[in-house]
Each structure stands twice: as structure tokens, then as C-alpha cells.
Amino acid sequence: MVSSAVSDSSTSDSSPDQTPLSRAVLESPDIHRALTRIAHEILERTKGADGVVLLGIPTRGATLARRLGDRIERFEGVKIPVGSIDITMYRDDLRLRPARPLGHTELPPDGIDGRIVVLVDDVLYSGRTVRAALDALNDLGRPTAVQLATLVDRGHRELPIRADYVGKNLPTAKSEKVKVYLQETDGRDAVLLMKEDAK
Amino acid sequence: MNRHLISAGDLGKDDALLILDTAEELARVSERSIKKLPTLRGRTVVNLFFEDSTRTRISFEAAAKRLSADVINFSAKGSSVSKGESLKDTALTLEAMGADAVVIRHGASGAPHRLANWVHGSVVNAGDGTHEHPTQALLDAFSMRRRLGGLDGRKVTIVGDVLHSRVARSNVLLLATLGADVTLVAPPTLLPVSIDTWPCAVSYDLDAVLPKSDVVMMLRVQKERMNAAYFPSEREYSRRYGLDRDRFAKMPDEAIVMHPGPMNRGMEIAAEVADSPRSTIVEQVANGVTIRMAVLYLLLGGETS
Numbered sequence: 001m002v003s004s005a006v007s008d009s010s011t012s013d014s015s016p017d018q019t020p021l022s023r024a025v026l027e028s029p030d031i032h033r034a035l036t037r038i039a040h041e042i043l044e045r046t047k048g049a050d051g052v053v054l055l056g057i058p059t060r061g062a063t064l065a066r067r068l069g070d071r072i073e074r075f076e077g078v079k080i081p082v083g084s085i086d087i088t089m090y091r092d093d094l095r096l097r098p099a100r101p102l103g104h105t106e107l108p109p110d111g112i113d114g115r116i117v118v119l120v121d122d123v124l125y126s127g128r129t130v131r132a133a134l135d136a137l138n139d140l141g142r143p144t145a146v147q148l149a150t151l152v153d154r155g156h157r158e159l160p161i162r163a164d165y166v167g168k169n170l171p172t173a174k175s176e177k178v179k180v181y182l183q184e185t186d187g188r189d190a191v192l193l194m195k196e197d198a199k
Numbered sequence: 200m201n202r203h204l205i206s207a208g209d210l211g212k213d214d215a216l217l218i219l220d221t222a223e224e225l226a227r228v229s230e231r232s233i234k235k236l237p238t239l240r241g242r243t244v245v246n247l248f249f250e251d252s253t254r255t256r257i258s259f260e261a262a263a264k265r266l267s268a269d270v271i272n273f274s275a276k277g278s279s280v281s282k283g284e285s286l287k288d289t290a291l292t293l294e295a296m297g298a299d300a301v302v303i304r305h306g307a308s309g310a311p312h313r314l315a316n317w318v319h320g321s322v323v324n325a326g327d328g329t330h331e332h333p334t335q336a337l338l339d340a341f342s343m344r345r346r347l348g349g350l351d352g353r354k355v356t357i358v359g360d361v362l363h364s365r366v367a368r369s370n371v372l373l374l375a376t377l378g379a380d381v382t383l384v385a386p387p388t389l390l391p392v393s394i395d396t397w398p399c400a401v402s403y404d405l406d407a408v409l410p411k412s413d414v415v416m417m418l419r420v421q422k423e424r425m426n427a428a429y430f431p432s433e434r435e436y437s438r439r440y441g442l443d444r445d446r447f448a449k450m451p452d453e454a455i456v457m458h459p460g461p462m463n464r465g466m467e468i469a470a471e472v473a474d475s476p477r478s479t480i481v482e483q484v485a486n487g488v489t490i491r492m493a494v495l496y497l498l499l500g501g502e503t504s
Contacts, residue, residue: 086224089236089237089238089496089500090236090237090238094238094500094501095501095502095503096502097501097502098200098501098502099200099496099497099498099499099500099501100500100501101217101220101221102220102221102224102225103224104224105224105227135237139231139233139235139236140231140233141232
């Protein structure tokens with residue numbers, strides 16, 4: 001089920017139709033509240049976000065990382081470096097599908113050596129994306145610590161990986177799909193849970 | 200994307216842009232301290248070079264190694280080819296060794312096309328006779344795009360020995376696909392007879408074309424392929440078609456100078472022009488590795504059955 005975990009977080013379908021087969025589990029205000037809470041939690045756990053770098057996994061993780069960075073700046077007046085880390089070249093399922101286009105990797109100018117890196121993704125599922133991100137980080141520098149923030153944790157881990165900051169724990173069946181829509185890329189904020197045969 | 204890269208003309212606009220965009224992301228790998236990606240671990244790339252080449256072979260080798268592929272270099276000198284082995288038998292040998300991709304440079308136009316029918320892996324044309332050199336065209340387009348922003352509507356002038364140049368043909372095909380306006384400038388003796396079927400304009404007057412060019416690409420005069428007198432003397436060629444300081448001054452201020460290398464300094468290009476900040480000649484070499492990484496990734500990175 002690796003590939004379906006991938007499509008969950010990287011789908012670009014717009015116009016999410018509400019059908020009996022799909023329901024919104026998070027609406028725009030819920031997403032805003034969840035991100036606000038995660039921003040506070042990051043500040044709390046890292047004692048003021050000193051030395052923190054937020055790295056989002058494209059596409060929607062990168063958007064979420066920017067939103068978290070904006071919130072932290074608003075709450076505490078500190079501007080923390082925000083970037084993105086593409087994991088395509090590190091995937092373990094590359095050979096299952098035709099070669100994919102690459103996402104954008106943008107590291108902060110000061111790099112990640114000696115920093116606390118908070119990886120940000122939209123959906124945590126099998127954990128394979130996060131494993132790939134850890135491998136990619138390994139080639140980019142040596143952070144003092146790596147933490148993980150995710151908007152939705154839907155369970156069904158296939159690797160020993162857990163999130164440090166979770167927007168919502170969402171019990172799902174493996175046959176279901178979770179789709180995240182964000183204003184910046186999809187024109188609205190929502191998280192949808194869909195039955196397998198939903199189009 | 201097709202399974203092979205034989206001709207720049209096989210690339211549609213979407214394919215070409217995908218390669219350029221992929222290269223744009225991969226360019227950052229060359230700036231990292233660890234210049235390596237695990238993507239092609241366990242894949243084997245064979246460099247099959249029947250003609251001398253330093254920069255193209257090294258460039259493909261570096262690209263494959265940065266993607267963690269295993270690289271086997273096969274040069275015709277000192278191999279079984281000098282004992283009379285045919286291209287087909289060589290290909291079958293490589294096939295039996297499990298090559299996932301064969302990068303071929305051959306003196307005969309069409310050799311990569313033949314090879315593609317004999318092997319199961321991907322075939323990448325690294326220059327065949329006077330026919331094509333698609334990765335050179337891709338790296339040239341990539342270099343232009345990085346300097347100029349976009350290629351649509353840009354005026355590209357390619358000057359020199361078009362007749363013997365696989366670089367010119369591949370560039371004309373790719374640049375036409377990407378929406379640039381190409382003008383070839385050469386003595387009539389150094390243009391192929393079929394030139395009117397190419398998607399480009401032709402001129403014999405370099406001085407008239409230079410002020411309207413965004414890019415001027417100088418081609419090497421390929422003496423080793425010249426078996427007849429194509430022009431009276433090197434000095435006369437240089438006077439009429441060489442890019443010297445005076446001609447360089449006629450170009451628009453933002454226009455760039457390119458050369459696929461190796462250069463004949465003082466012949467088709469003056470040393471001070473080649474070394475000017477508006478020359479992309481050194482960048483082209485670095486971009487070559489990047490664009491070949493993109494090509495190998497897109498051909499071999501996904502499922503290849």
C-alpha cells in the first residue's frame with residue numbers, strides 16, 4: 001500500500017465534491033486551530049524555537065511549514081528559517097511507477113548543521129515518506145535533532161516512526177484515502193476522508 | 200518520455216521541459232557537500248564509445264555516478280572491436296552483462312538507432328557521426344534558459360560548420376520545439392543540402408545577424424571530418440565567420456556566447472570573447488553533468504519493464 005500512501009499526500013485534484021463516499025474530517029477553522037496548536041507546541045518543546053529549522057515535504061508539507069513559520073513569528077516575534085526538502089530521489093517505491101517529476105528542495109542559507117530540524121508533512125501513513133526524508137537529510141547535513149510534525153496521522157505505520165506534533169489523529173481503514181486541500185495549492189482548506197471507490 | 204534518447208526531434212515540448220525542470224532541481228546537488236543521490240543504485244550504465252571523447256564520456260560517467268549507478272566504460276580502442284567484432288555482437292555482449300542503459304558515441308550516423316533494436320535497456324545517443332547529439336542540445340538549452348530566463352521567441356544564431364555538426368542539428372530541432380527562432384550562419388559549402396527542410400532560417404552574413412541575436416553559438420570547424428576544401432583558408436574563414444572582438448561588440452548587451460567545445464581559439468572564436476563574462480562555455484560543462492543526470496533519472500529512475 002505504499003503507493004496509495006504517496007498519492008494521499010501528493011494528489012493535486014481540485015474541486016473536492018462532497019459525496020456519500022467522502023466526508024470532510026477537518027474544515028478550514030479546524031486546520032487553522034490545529035496549526036496554531038502545533039506552532040505553540042513547537043515553541044514549548046524547543047524553548048522558544050531557538051535553532052529550529054522547519055523543512056516541509058513538497059507539495060503540501062512545504063505549504064504547511066510556511067504557515068507554521070508565519071505563526072511562530074506572530075506569536076513570539078522570532079523569524080525561524082523555513083525550507084523544503086524533496087524526497088523523490090530517496091523513495092523506496094521508485095521502480096513501481098514511471099519516473100516522477102522532482103519537487104523543490106530549498107534549504108535555508110545557513111543550512112541545517114547543528115539545528116533542530118522539524119520535518120513537516122500533511123499526512124503520516126506508512127512512514128515511508130518520512131524514512132526517505134531522513135535519508136535525504138543525512139546527505140544535506142547533520143542536525144542535532146530531527147522532529148516530525150504532521151497535520152493528519154492516519155495510522156497503519158509500516159516502519160518504526162512516530163510524529164512529535166500531530167494536528168489530528170484520524171482512525172482510518174487501509175482501504176480509505178485521506179486527501180488534504182490547502183488554500184495555496186487547491187483554493188480551499190479541508191481534509192477529506194474517502195472510501196476506496198470514490199472518484 | 201520514450202525509452203531511448205536518440206534524436207532531439209523525438210522530444211515533445213512537454214518532455215523537453217520535464218528534462219530541463221528536472222535538471223534545474225538536480226543542479227543543486229552539485230552545490231552540496233555530498234554530491235550523490237541513491238536513486239539508481241543497482242542500475243548499470245555502459246559508456247560505449249567508438250570515437251574519442253573526453254568531456255562527453257566524463258560527463259556521462261559523473262552523472263551516472265552521482266545517481267549511484269554502476270558505470271562500465273567501454274572504448275573501442277584496445278577492445279574486441281579492434282579484433283573485428285560487429286556492433287551487434289558488442290551490443291549483445293553488453294546486454295548479457297545486464298546493462299540497463301547504453302550511452303553510445305559512434306562515428307556512423309544511425310548507430311544508436313540500430314543499437315536500440317538489439318538491446319532491452321535504454322539507449323542514449325552521445326553523438327553519432329554528423330547526425331545528432333541530443334544531450335548537448337539539452338544542456339545548451341538549459342544553459343540558455345538559466346541565463347536568459349526563457350527560450351520562447353529568443354533569437355539563437357548558430358555559426359560555423361553546420362555540415363559536420365551533430366550539435367547544430369540537435370540544437371535546431373530542440374530549440375524549434377521550445378519556441379526559439381534559430382538562424383544558421385555558415386559558408387554555403389558548410390551547409391547540408393537538405394537545409395531547407397530544417398525548422399530554421401539561413402544566412403551567409405554574420406554581421407547582419409549578430410545585432411538581432413540573444414544567443415550566438417559558435418561551432419568548431421571539424422578538420423578531422425573535412426575531406427575536401429570547404430573554404431579557401433583558415434584565415435579567410437576566421438575573417439568572415441569568426442567571432443572576434445569587433446563582432447562581439449555588435450551583439451546586444453545581454454546576448455550570450457556559447458561553444459560546445461573543444462574550441463579552436465583564434466579560429467572560430469577569439470580568446471577574449473571565449474573568456475568574457477558573457478560566455479557560457481565553462482557553465483556548459485557543469486550543466487552537462489546536470490542535464491545528463493536528469494536524462495538518466497527520467498529514463499532509468501522509474502519502472503523500466
